[in-house]
Amino acid sequence: MESPLLTLVTAIAILASIFYVWAKYKLTYWQKRGVPTLPTNLIFGNFKDAMLLRVSPGYLLGRLYNEARGDPPFLGIYIMHKPFLILRHPKIIKQMIIKDFNFFQNRYFSSRNRNDKLGTDNLFSIDNPEWKYIRTKLSPTFTSGKLKQLFYLMVETSDNMKNFLDKKFAGDENKIQSIEVKDTSTMYTTDIVASLAFGISTNSFDQPTPEFYKRRFEGDSLVAQSAIFFIAGLESSSVTISFALYELARRPDLQDRVRTEIIDNLNKFGGLTYDSIQNMKYLMQVINETLRLYPPAPIIDRVATEDYKIPDTDIIIEKGTAVYIPLPGVHKNPKYHSEPEKFDPDRFSEERKNDMESCTFLPFGEGPRICIAFRVGMLQTAVGLIRILQGYEVSVNPNYKIEISTRNIFTTPANGIHLYFKKLHV
Template identity: 35%
Template sequence: MDFSCSIFWLTALICLAFFYVKRKFNYWKRNGVPFVVPKFPFGNLQVIQRKDHLSQRLATFYRERKQDAPMLGIYFFLSPVLLVNDLDLIRHIFIKDFQYFQNRGTFYNEKHDPLSAHLFNVDYEKWRPLRSKLTPTFTSGKMKFMFGTIVSVANEFVECLNKTIQVDCEIEVNEWLGRFTTDVIGTCAFGIECNSLKDPNAKFRQMGKKVFDQPKLGAFERMLIITCKSLAKLLRIRIHHTDVTDFFLKIVAETVAFRENNNVQRNDFMSLLIDLKNAKKEEDRLTINEIAAQAFVFFLAGFETSSTTLTYCLYELALEKNKHIQDEARREIFAVLEKHNGQLTYEAVNDMVYVDQIINEALRKHPPASNLARIATKNYKVPNSDYTIPEGMFVLVPVYAIHHDPDYYENPEEFDPTRFSPEQVKQRQSCCFIPFGDGPRNCVGIRFGMLQARIGLAILLQNFEFSTCSRTQIPIKYSPKKLVLSPENGTWLKVNKVT
């Protein structure tokens, strides 16, 4: 009797689970939205043993269904997610109807993981006043103040590369560029000389790499922070390793204390944060943990995305079929420098139009932020549709797929900087090119990131010639494990001094 009862309840439980999963996987069909057939248990977005980057998976869905599906239903595990393929709808989500999509939906745990509560992650109520406080850091005036610091680090980069290529002219450029941008951000954000160009094992470099190369969360925890944030917070799940958190909290506390005790004033990010800590109005003040979180995200975003972008620039310019682009860029750099008395000034960098186009083309073809997410903060009736996006639903914008759409970019796999001539840019919709997002929640540090990339690329091309070698991976492959679109196993190039 007991055995029969057990079989009955087990069978009933299996049937209930089956019908529950079936109903969840029928969400898009019930709502009349075109969808990709999911597979149990991952849905359409596999997170374990993935062979390709998420952006490439979404690009496949985009290519297959774009013509008949301006929005496409997919599933992350059992949760429905809306993939937006239409540029007009993307513009509504990012800009026109921003009030319905104010949050990214990314997980943060301010109490148990203070570094996670930064500008990129926090919800609208905390984001809006924080954004307005931090925006003054990235004005043109502030960029001019930081310009000399970036150039100084770039010149040190040249010295280190000169010594290195005398021993071996084949180098892994992604690692070197990461060390360059780490030193730039360490100086501009923390006022600290990281010295990772001279010492690849410098602590700042180690901590930065650990965040991206050794993710703390396993597959189950990643699922939980996306599908059930409240439970994840209850379980005290942390995104960042304890030693990473301890390192940055300690560095920030020591830096703030030193500057305040010695009345040190600098035109950098940390000075602005300290001013906010000591603001007259209590509602404008930041705690030491809040300062650490903002400095931390500025550091991570500044070193990883900029170094990756520069890596893709050098890779593309090194290819034999693109050597004429590298030569043209170098001619422009020399011509502009001659015009500015041989000095790399702020005005000189801004005069390097073709260099800027090369960076934009690298961002188009290999966007580090290859997918963008928003979460509906209230029900949203999709224009020209019968469907209403419910509050709490994730919306994904496939940046990589849009940037590779032949309807917007002819021969999208070709590297062609002239796509970003003023004439061509005017002919395209703005949401065709969104490496930094768009609308109120776009990247606050666009100016700084682009300035760092322009200086880095200009000084490197001024001093070195780049070409492929036997260890260059052609075509380049993306790491399926990293959130940022990064080259797998590094990028090896041959580097020779310009004579």
């Protein structure tokens, strides 16, 4: 009679063999279709490091983008045993998310739990045709005219931030103060988004946990839109301000250049006005270059709503297959951006930006589903940077390095960003 141990070992061996054959079969999906792939892990596919929290999903996709052999226009990968397609060349990116938008109208990264109203009913996640209806209703909120009306709220919040920073120098305005800028910029963007999205006046600088955070909101669709604007607006602008300050702290020459532009325009327009910001070209170059190096949302995702034949190929993307555009890969591809690791705001100058190939700079997405509030984000980022650089010189320890969080879908520093502030007497 066989022992129980032998029976158990035999059963495990049989199950392992079945799993091996099944997994190997699933991991030939792209190979059978003639799509370039990378070596895979039998269990994790190509996503082991993200699943073990060694690297964030967006930056792992960027790494896979760079590991493609022979610079193919697209690359087949697997998350566990499910196939996904990475888009690599700007031509095919443009084809799918702009020209052939009807095949890729919806996002893959959205909650499929219909009881999760915040996850499914917001503009970011909701599927077409509901998406088009909601976007049409919300679009008038983000016109230039509306932005001018909302601008004073941003200025008011930036004044609160300036007062908060000034208090740190009370008693000794010549000292150098270490400040965690991610925290500071998050308080700034929290107050702006709370005011714009919810109509609530808060002051996070005086009240670390304002009453706003404790409130409950009722309803479905309206709450979902407000929630996504709060989350996206808060995080994207706060990290952009933080990373911009970090890069400018590393390059005092560029910091002086943008500060000179800021002060010249504040004097020219009699203070911080909407028109003064429109004239700060170099500041906008700094923000764009920061977004290139540190895209807040590092992945653009779409899902095929029906079978799609890739132009000039015989390859069919089957309905339900997700495609990814990893911005850390596209934005740092030396084929499209010379010296891609270098912080060079002049690559967005009037003389050079027209040389940049379409769909190689996509911090807000592109096509019909481009971020509806990107101008709000740019404006509140600019106002925050103006208030800080107007009054402070920012520096950093030369050996200080930022670690990107491996537990966040956004590009955010794992341990904040600690910089040195010195008050300017201007």
